[in-house]
Amino acid sequence: MYTPVAADVAKLRNTTGAGMMDCKKALTEAEGDFDKAIEILRKKGQKVAANRADRESTEGAVIAKVNNDKTRGVIIALNCETDFVAKNEDFVKLAHDLAELALGKTKEEFLASDYKGITVADKLTEQTGVIGEKIEVGSFETIEGPYLGAYIHAGNRIAAITSLSADVSGAEEVAKSVSMQVAAMNPMALDETKVSEETINKELDIERELLTKEGKPANIIENILKGKMQRFYKDNTLVHQAFIKDGNISVADYVKSINDDLKVVGFVRVSLT
Incomplete structure (x- = not known):
């Protein structure tokens, strides 16, 4: 033997x-x-x-990567079953390696990509056997833009990437700061034009019903609703939110203070919670 x-x-x-x-x-x-x-x-x-196919993999590491040109980005969530595994250095390193590999690819292309001699999909299966927990890629978000910047929150549970309109002096710090805003405040959309009509109508219906129950006259309800929606956009859309580093200005105002022509044009966010 x-x-x-x-x-x-x-x-x-x-x-x-x-x-x-x-x-x-x-x-x-x-x-x-x-x-x-x-x-x-x-x-x-x-x-x-x-x-372990029917087990829930709700823990893990969320990693954001941007290419050298700052024009393409990706966020992946490498999921596992326990916080113990999620904090393991080798697991986090694997998540970073895979996120780097995912740049410029669709999720399908990424899973079929070569990782040290085997496909990513096979590597996940292999790691499931090694670790003894269900290991899989959950969320997979890509973004392209004129200038991208990323932020990964401590603990690797939330990550965000922001797209700016141009690569100008100070863009790196702006993109990181706005990505921190996205991670912390979880805006539903970039601005009011990006909020779905369904969401707007639902919010209007709720507020209209509340105002009616309060006994507000029908002829002034619509004017009150305009103010209500402005507040809704301020709370829920990125550029109108109060900037987390200075609550006296909006995110749009902060960006403009760095460069008068600079704008936020997009973002993506992934969270385990």
Whole structure:
């Protein structure tokens, strides 16, 4: 019977990330064939993945990446089952590696991409076997624009990317600050023109009903509604929100203070909560 040597076990462990005993068992089963041992571990991962398919993976790491030209960005959530795994350095590093790989791709292209000799999809299955938890890519958001900046909140639970209208002096700091705003305040849209008609009508119906119950005259309700909606946009759309670093100005005012022609033109946000 083949008995694995320590060097081979260590090599397999470094290659796959699997536990020492799992590597030893795989090498024993493979009778020392390194490639076959890797395949055994991957099949084990598939088995674990199948057994945990119905489990919820609500923890994880949310990572934002922007390319060197600052014109393309992506946010991915690498999900797992427990906070313990989510905080593991190797898990977070994998999330960063995968987010880098995801730049410029659709989710389907990303999952089919090569990651150290196997596809990303197979790597997720492999890690499910190694870690013993369901590992998957949940949220996957892409964005393009003239100038992008990203922010990842401490703990890797929230990330945001903001698109500015131009690459100007100070754009890096502006994009980061506005991305922090997006992460903290979770705006529903960029401005009032980007709020869906369904949302607007729903808000109007709610406010109209409340005003009617308060006994407000019908002839002034519509004027009151205009003010109500202005407040709604201020609370819920990015450019009209009070800037988190200076509540006396709006986000749009802050951006304009850096460069009179600079504007926020888009954003994406991903959160585990």
